[in-house]
Amino acid sequence: MVSDKPALSEESVWSQRLDGSDHFSCNTEWGPGEVIKYFWQDIFGSTKAGSRVLEIGCGSGQVSFWGAEAGRGLKFVASDKIIAPGGSRFQHPDIRFMGEVAAEQLPFAKDSFELVVSNFAIEYASFDMALSEAARVLAPGGTLILVLHSTDSGITQSSRVAKANHDALVRARVPEQVREAVMLPAEDPSRHNLLQSVCARRQEFSQGAEIFLGIEYFDFAFSLLGDEPPGLNDLDALDQSVTLRLDIATEQSRVALDDDALRQLEQQLQQFGLAGFTSEMTCTYDEKHTEKVAWFGIFNKAPVGA
Numbered sequence: 001m002v003s004d005k006p007a008l009s010e011e012s013v014w015s016q017r018l019d020g021s022d023h024f025s026c027n028t029e030w031g032p033g034e035v036i037k038y039f040w041q042d043i044f045g046s047t048k049a050g051s052r053v054l055e056i057g058c059g060s061g062q063v064s065f066w067g068a069e070a071g072r073g074l075k076f077v078a079s080d081k082i083i084a085p086g087g088s089r090f091q092h093p094d095i096r097f098m099g100e101v102a103a104e105q106l107p108f109a110k111d112s113f114e115l116v117v118s119n120f121a122i123e124y125a126s127f128d129m130a131l132s133e134a135a136r137v138l139a140p141g142g143t144l145i146l147v148l149h150s151t152d153s154g155i156t157q158s159s160r161v162a163k164a165n166h167d168a169l170v171r172a173r174v175p176e177q178v179r180e181a182v183m184l185p186a187e188d189p190s191r192h193n194l195l196q197s198v199c200a201r202r203q204e205f206s207q208g209a210e211i212f213l214g215i216e217y218f219d220f221a222f223s224l225l226g227d228e229p230p231g232l233n234d235l236d237a238l239d240q241s242v243t244l245r246l247d248i249a250t251e252q253s254r255v256a257l258d259d260d261a262l263r264q265l266e267q268q269l270q271q272f273g274l275a276g277f278t279s280e281m282t283c284t285y286d287e288k289h290t291e292k293v294a295w296f297g298i299f300n301k302a303p304v305g306a
Contacts, residue, residue, distance in 0.1 A: 028062070032154060032293040035283045036119070036147065037066065039296065043117075043145060044070040051114040054137060055079065056103050056130070057121020060087030061095060067117075068092040077113075079106070080121075104129035111139040119147045120294070123255040128268065135272035141303035144274055147281065148265075148295040149256040154283075155293070156256040159249035166246050174198055262295055274299040 028037040044067040047053070051074050055064045058078035067074050075094055078085060079101035086097040101107060103118075103125035116134050134144055149156055169175065177198050184191035257265065262278055269276070276299030284290045 061090035065090040
């Protein structure tokens with residue numbers, strides 16, 4: 001059965017993911033997410049009190065919230081391309097959320113902010129234009145801090161595996177098989193056999209991956225073996241969820257930076273009058289297991305008269 005739902009636009013994909021939700025890109029209480037959390041808390045904890053801060057691509061607003069909670073009186077503008085950024089948990093009197101703001105055309109005057117930050121966001125924009133705009137709104141003596149997807153990070157590796165597994169599901173027509181089974185009467189032996197066949201292939205497709213775009217279909221198939229099969233509306237919602245996750249995984253893989261792209265980024269910022277450094281953000285689980293989380297870069301704009 002082919003879905004007649006229109007394709008999701010880039011804006012609607014991210015709006016559905018973040019609008020009014022508590023979502024962050026990863027669990028902030030453990031592993032890579034905890035590393036990101038501590039990174040930003042350290043940054044904001046040492047930022048000059050009362051500074052004006054712009055977050056580009058704020059999503060749910062978690063990063064700006066960490067800054068607003070740092071106790072230094074920082075004043076945040078949290079902007080995003082999505083229509084209504086800001087999750088319900090992350091409202092704060094020192095954060096002003098602004099939606100429909102493109103990183104390539106920031107609606108702020110020159111030299112408006114002492115600190116400009118972006119967490120897994122600015123790389124989704126056109127780099128030349130977005131970096132130029134970030135440099136323009138940054139005040140002399142100010143700092144630009146970026147956390148960027150890396151081609152070697154666990155996040156993007158998981159996205160590549162997830163996309164490959166989803167493509168395998170599509171080739172195997174698994175969603176259609178599940179739909180076909182749902183439409184059969186509960187007492188029909190063919191329904192039970194078909195679902196068992198689909199479920200038996202779970203390991204073949206997952207390849208041991210914990211993050212697997214198609215896994216909802218298999219879990220759903222198991223549930224269909226019960227006495228109360230869900231209706232087709234539930235499957236439509238499931239399709240929407242998988243489509244959304246696939247779009248996000250595809251985008252994460254597309255914008256991830258390798259070493260050459262990172263060097264190019266540094267050169268571009270130099271052309272815009274910013275000097276600094278980039279490095280790896282890593283998560284160490286034990287002496288034998290260290291995972292790359294992201295690139296991060298810290299760049300300063302020369303003060304007036306320097």
